[in-house]
Amino acid sequence: MADFGIYIHWPFCKSKCPYCDFFSRVRKDVDQDAIVDSYLEDIAFYAEKTGPRRVTSIFFGGGTPSLLSPQNIERLINAVGRSWILETDAEISLEANPNTQKPSLFADLRNAGINRLSLGVQSLDDAELKFLGRTHNAAQALRALEEVVKNFDNHSADLIYALPNQTESTWRQTLRQIMDFRLKHLSLYQLTIEDGTFFAKKGIRPLEDEAASEMYLSTSALLEENGWPRYEVSNYARPGFECRHNLLYWRGGDYAGIGEGAHGRLHIGGRFWATTHPRQMEELSAEERAEELLLMGLRLRDGISKEAFKQICGLSFDNFINRRRAKELAEAGLILNTPENLRISPAGFLVMNKIIEELI
Numbered sequence: 001m002a003d004f005g006i007y008i009h010w011p012f013c014k015s016k017c018p019y020c021d022f023f024s025r026v027r028k029d030v031d032q033d034a035i036v037d038s039y040l041e042d043i044a045f046y047a048e049k050t051g052p053r054r055v056t057s058i059f060f061g062g063g064t065p066s067l068l069s070p071q072n073i074e075r076l077i078n079a080v081g082r083s084w085i086l087e088t089d090a091e092i093s094l095e096a097n098p099n100t101q102k103p104s105l106f107a108d109l110r111n112a113g114i115n116r117l118s119l120g121v122q123s124l125d126d127a128e129l130k131f132l133g134r135t136h137n138a139a140q141a142l143r144a145l146e147e148v149v150k151n152f153d154n155h156s157a158d159l160i161y162a163l164p165n166q167t168e169s170t171w172r173q174t175l176r177q178i179m180d181f182r183l184k185h186l187s188l189y190q191l192t193i194e195d196g197t198f199f200a201k202k203g204i205r206p207l208e209d210e211a212a213s214e215m216y217l218s219t220s221a222l223l224e225e226n227g228w229p230r231y232e233v234s235n236y237a238r239p240g241f242e243c244r245h246n247l248l249y250w251r252g253g254d255y256a257g258i259g260e261g262a263h264g265r266l267h268i269g270g271r272f273w274a275t276t277h278p279r280q281m282e283e284l285s286a287e288e289r290a291e292e293l294l295l296m297g298l299r300l301r302d303g304i305s306k307e308a309f310k311q312i313c314g315l316s317f318d319n320f321i322n323r324r325r326a327k328e329l330a331e332a333g334l335i336l337n338t339p340e341n342l343r344i345s346p347a348g349f350l351v352m353n354k355i356i357e358e359l360i
Contacts, residue, residue, distance in 0.1 A: 004053035005248045005255035006080050008039065009262035010065040018133040018198035019160070019191060022063070022261075036072045038278075039258050040079050045279050046256040047083035049268060053254070055084045057091040057245035060114075063261070066096035066105070070112040076258075077113040091116055091154070091244040098144035099136035106151040116154040116243075118187070119144055124174040128163055133198075145181050154241060156185035161219070162212040163191050164205060171215060172222075179226060184241035188219060189234050213350050220346075233299045233349055250300050252293045252312045265292075272313075289313045290320050291360060298356055303336070303343020317342070325358045 093116040124138045191206045228236040257264030264275035272284040290313040297304035306317040329335045334348035
């Protein structure tokens with residue numbers, strides 16, 4: 001039975017970050033119990049649609065899912081276990097902000113069933129945190145990191161870099177501090193300015209491309225040397241601690257999306273379905289699914305298995321891509337194309353989006 005994941009979206013935040021384009025709602029008070037009741041109905045709906053599945057990962061994202069009470073988190077995990085087959089070693093992740101916890105929160109989350117904690121640090125420089133609109137400071141982030149390491153064996157931190165006028169020196173200082181915690185996983189995102197965000201409306205521009213590219217390469221080299229190889233364009237992990245849930249996305253696996261703003265991908269009865277609203281399903285063609293597989297799979301360092309591609313969408317990988325452009329990109333050293341696999345080269349990751357556009 002193939003791996004199956006559950007994504008649970010808690011859209012509520014205390015404030016909206018100026019760079020964020022995720023679906024979120026700023027609310028001071030919400031009726032958590034009533035909303036979770038509706039999530040339980042979503043779980044029952046999708047369980048009926050999918051039939052028995054082996055759940056290997058649950059991911060609580062947002063928004064700010066650490067605003068959910070541990071009691072309601074436990075209710076949701078238990079509902080997944082009643083509705084599908086929840087593996088005993090399933091990865092159960094939750095995203096948390098450094099300043100959304102009472103002293104016992106991380107222990108309470110662990111006791112509720114969370115076994116992987118991802119902390120939204122973003123920076124350990126107070127001026128950068130203020131620019132990013134974060135409501136925590138560096139000292140709070142460091143204290144939260146200590147608690148995460150104390151309470152979890154599997155942990156991750158998110159950081160944002162390539163900020164306007166950021167120097168290699170200030171970024172290295174944050175990175176070195178994070179590395180000292182010996183986290184199992186790091187997600188490092190270069191700042192992008194998305195349409196509709198506060199940064200876009202204010203005309204904020206990220207670091208210029210050449211400097212950002214140099215920062216990306218030096219970051220990857222530093223982490224590789226210290227035991228965090230890059231396995232996806234923005235993600236680094238100790239061997240064996242790659243995020244199983246995100247690998248499900250990138251490899252084209254099935255997952256159910258629970259809650260307002262969640263999305264899912266389901267393969268039921270030989271047909272592909274996208275879920276973009278609670279309990280609403282839209283059928284995808286084989287070509288649409290193939291394009292998604294290309295967009296997601298080439299983000300991985302290992303690239304795309306051509307056999308797995310065909311098993312998922314039913315199409316030949318080599319017939320689907322632009323073979324003439326693939327040959328030219330391979331000759332330019334930007335991709336590595338074998339009979340079994342296609343992946344982007346280290347140099348190619350600097351222009352990954354352009355490569356994918358040319359292959360489709």
